[in-house]
Amino acid sequence: MASFSSIAVRELPLFPLPEVVLFPGRPLPLHIFEFRYRIMINTILNAxxxxxxxxxxxxxGQVATVGCCAEILQYQRLPDDRIKMLTLGTLRFRVLETVREKPYLVGLVEWIEDEPTQQDLRPMATEVERLLRHVVHLSGKLMEQNVELPDDIPSLPTELSYWVASNLYGVATEQQTLLEMQNTVARLEREVEILTSTRNHLAARTALKDALD
Known part of the structure; x- marks a missing residue:
């Protein structure tokens, strides 16, 4: 499938993280302690x-070739030169080639975006949010807790698709697939499938729990 990308290409320091997938608009707190990444962060803070x-x-044993650029919003230096920081996902990118590997990984990347569409995505986004609320309600009922969605859920379809994908836990491979999609419709459709399956599973567990109580 042809990719939709900008012509902007740049070198970017790269930070591989085990089973962590960052999405645009989503926060990522980090604790930097490894020497080579302390070097990287100190260099970035001056840029x-x-x-x-x-x-x-x-x-x-593989590093993905599509990732998300993180911008450092806040940081705190700790003893032994460790650094705690809060970052925010901005743009997605694809690694074109490795520029160097030491003292830390640097790649030549291109920014990627979703393909433009004339389709009205609001009905699908509404369905995703509806299913999400069902999942949260059933989860709370199963745990006998009052669980509610936050008030700051994005209303725009693309941003909502990133928000939902970032909140899927324990399925990093699935998250990576969603990150790599360059079609908002396809991403929302896949999230409808995931949320429908999750809702049905939780509904069955809730019904069984009610029957046994």
């Missing part, structure tokens, strides 16, 4: 404060 986050799959 534009941006680096790329790539998912590392420990089972396959």
């Amino acid at each position: 534009d404060r941006r680096f790329g986050v790539l998912m590392f799959d420990p089972n396959q």
Whole structure:
């Protein structure tokens, strides 16, 4: 499938993280303690404060080639030169080639975006949010807790698709697939499938729990 990308290409410091997938608009707190990444962060802090986050799959021993650029919003230096910081996902990128590997990984990347569409995505986004609320309600009922969605859920379809994908836990490979999609419709459709399956599973567990109580 042809990719939709900008012509902007740049070198970007890269930070592979085990089973972590960052999405645009989503926060990522980090604790930097490894020497080479302390060097990287100190260099970035004197530049534009941006680096790329790539998912590392420990089972396959592979680093993804599509990731998300993180911008450092806040940081705190700790003893032994460790650094705690809060970052925010901005743009997605694809690694074109490795520029160097030491003292830390740097790649030549291109920014990627979703393909433009004339389709009205609001009905699908509404369905995703409806299913999400069902899942949260059933989860709370199963745990006997009052669980509610936050008030700041994005209303725009593309941003909503990133928000939902970032909140899927324990499925980094699925998250990576959603990150790599360059079609908002396809991403929302896949999230409808995931949320429908999750809702049905939780509904069955809730019904069984009610029957046994």
